[in-house]
Amino acid sequence: MKRILFTVVAAVISTATFAPVAQAQQHTRTEVIVVKKAPPALRREAVPAARRGYEWAPGYWNWTGRRYTWVGGHYEKVRTGYVYARPEWRRNGGGWVLERGGWQRGDRDGDGVRNRDDARPNNANRN
Numbered sequence: 001m002k003r004i005l006f007t008v009v010a011a012v013i014s015t016a017t018f019a020p021v022a023q024a025q026q027h028t029r030t031e032v033i034v035v036k037k038a039p040p041a042l043r044r045e046a047v048p049a050a051r052r053g054y055e056w057a058p059g060y061w062n063w064t065g066r067r068y069t070w071v072g073g074h075y076e077k078v079r080t081g082y083v084y085a086r087p088e089w090r091r092n093g094g095g096w097v098l099e100r101g102g103w104q105r106g107d108r109d110g111d112g113v114r115n116r117d118d119a120r121p122n123n124a125n126r127n
Contacts (some may be wrong), residue, residue: 009060017018028084032078032097032098033063033098034092034095034096034097035063035095035096035098036090036094036095036096037096038089038096039061039063039068039089040068042058042059042060042061043059043070045058045059045072045073047073048075048107051075052118053077053078054075054076054077054078055075055084056073056075056076057072057073057074057075057076057084057101058073058086058087059071059072059073060086060087060088060089060101061089062087062098063098070108071087076103079103081105081106082103082104082105082106083103083104084101084102084103084104085099085101085102085103086101087099087100087101087102
């Protein structure tokens, strides 16, 4: 019991003592990264010739816990019924949040746009 109490107190003191540049929090199945420093501008990438059955996933800036590093673009095998969302940094209060992106369900009509984002009259057939 004393060991658990000591560990909790030590964790609280270390968290209060050090003001981290970024913090990672576990939410349901995805990691949320919040960074106080804005990410650099996106790099221009030469997109290779299209490949049948694959979609280009553009590069993005990832956070290593100390600095931003570039993750180059690559091809992803197309997944029927899914649409690819690129990773994006979004401003959130006093910091920047990385939305990891990846394959998301919801492309019933196969047009590459999630159904809830399709423009439909009167919002018909929305997810």
